[in-house]
Amino acid sequence: MLLSMQKLSAIKRGRPVGSRTFDPASAxxxxxxxxxxxxxxxxxxxxxGNRALVERSHMGKIERGEHLPNLVLxxxxxxxxxxxxxxxVDRTVELLETPASSV
Known part of the structure; x- marks a missing residue:
């Protein structure tokens, strides 16, 4: 039992080193x-922004692809x-699948 507790305490919380959650193409x-x-x-x-309870400046960041919103947003x-x-989401996937030259 002591060994399993040591293993649990060695687990690091949070994102793994080198991981990233922002994907510029998707954003x-x-x-x-x-x-x-x-x-x-x-x-x-x-x-x-008013309807979605989001600042107008944040809306601009979303539309420019500078911010990738979470599910709630x-x-x-x-x-x-x-x-x-x-x-x-479907339109986002379509845009991701479209070659950049034809967008």
């Missing part, structure tokens, strides 16, 4: 998807645009 594609749908429904960044953005979150 850019998601931001582009948000911008497309926001413009399609005729909202400004500020209006979308994706859900709030989708709700603010009256759509299912899967629509944003």
């Amino acid at each position: 850019h594609a998601f931001g582009e998807a948000v911008r497309e749908y926001r413009l399609l429904i005729g909202l400004s960044q500020e209006e979308l 994706i859900l709030r953005l989708a709700q603010a645009m009256d759509m299912k979150p899967g629509v944003l």
Whole structure:
């Protein structure tokens, strides 16, 4: 039992060394998807931010691909645009699969 307790205490919490959670390509594609749908429904960044409880400056970072939102924020953005979150995610995947020269 003492050996198993020593093993547990040796486990390091948090992200492994060298891991990263930010993926620039995914962030850019998601931001582009948000911008497309926001413009399609005729909202400004500020209006979308207000609906989703996000600062306008943060909306700009999301749309420019400087910030990759977590699940909670994706859900709030989708709700603010009256759509299912899967629509944003599906469009993000489409943009990631599209060669850069044709975007």
